[in-house]
Amino acid sequence: MKASTRQQRLLLDLQDLDTLLARLRRQRATLPERTELEGLGSEHAAARDGFMRAQRELDTQxxxxxRIESDVATVQQRRDRDTEMLSSSTSSKEAQALQSELETLTRRQSELEDRELEIMEVLETAQAAFDEATQLLEGVDARRAEVTARLEAAERELDARIxxxxxxxxxxxxxxxxxxxxLYEELRGRIGIGAARLRGNVSEGNNMALAPAELSDIRATAPDELVFCPGSxxxxVRDYEE
Known part of the structure; x- marks a missing residue:
């Protein structure tokens, strides 16, 4: 195939642009913020699991x-009712029964109030654990948001350059x-490079020096006749200014 020296030099310009574009796309795909976000993903999942566990425990307590407060209120209502009935009772048998029930209710209320104090202590611990888990999750979320913002800014910059x-x-x-x-596109798709400079006796297609016989054959070829790198x-593209 024939092509003018200007056309061949345009191939080098195209190859330089393709090399730059490939580098920019690799840079976009391998931005450090992506790795950072991946690491924060597992950290966020762990923080989220801890938050959910703490929330369930807090809700349980x-x-x-x-429930206990409701039971205490119910016992107190029954005690108030029995106390009122006892004060107006005229039957000794009824009064004795009411007194016995009042004693039972008093013991029951005391037990419930003791349990209530225990639960309040557990609830205080659960609330502290929940607050800590919330703070941890919010911290990870804030870091993810900051990294995401940096990633998006870097992507926008690279997208503009691309x-x-x-x-x-x-x-x-x-x-x-x-x-x-x-032809250039076919070669680039197949071997990864479409055109390369011949600088001195070195082909930039594979950065190898050509053998003297190869170099002699290439130099003897007409300027508008395409030649190919023996290695790649x-x-x-020959540099005729040299």
């Missing part, structure tokens, strides 16, 4: 305290003859 380089690439590609561009297979 609150429910238990409410868009600018892609636009420039499109302009360069539009200047290339169709068959030359197709990329289009080899």
């Amino acid at each position: 609150r429910g238990e305290l409410e 868009a600018a380089q892609s636009e420039e690439r499109a302009s360069v590609a539009a200047e290339l003859q169709r068959d030359l561009l197709d 297979g990329a289009i080899l």
Whole structure:
């Protein structure tokens, strides 16, 4: 295939842009904030699990305290009723029964109030654990939000650079003859590089020095005739200014 020296040099411009675009895309895919977010993901999951456990324990103890408080109130109501009935009773048998029930209710209320104090202590501990778990989770969430903001800012910057380089690439590609561009794209897709410079006796396609016979054959080829790197297979663009 034939192509003018200008067309061949445009290939080098295109290759430089493709190399830069590949580097920018790799940089975007491997931003350190991504790794940081992945690490925070497991930390967040652990903090979330701890928060949920602490919340369940707190809810359990609150429910238990409410139940006991309700039982205490019920016993107190029965004591008040029996006390009122005892004060107006005219039957000694009824008075004796009421007195016995009052004694039972008093013991029951005392037991419930002791249990209530125990639950209040447990509830205080559960509340402290819940507050600590909440603070830990909020801290991880804040760090994730900060890292996410940094990641998004870095992505926006790289996306802008990629868009600018892609636009420039499109302009360069539009200047290339169709068959030359197709060959370049086919080679780049197959071997990872479409064109390379011959700098002195070194091909930048594989950064290897050409053998004297190879170099002689290439130098003897007409300037508008395409030659290829013996090592990489990329289009080899000679530097005629040298």
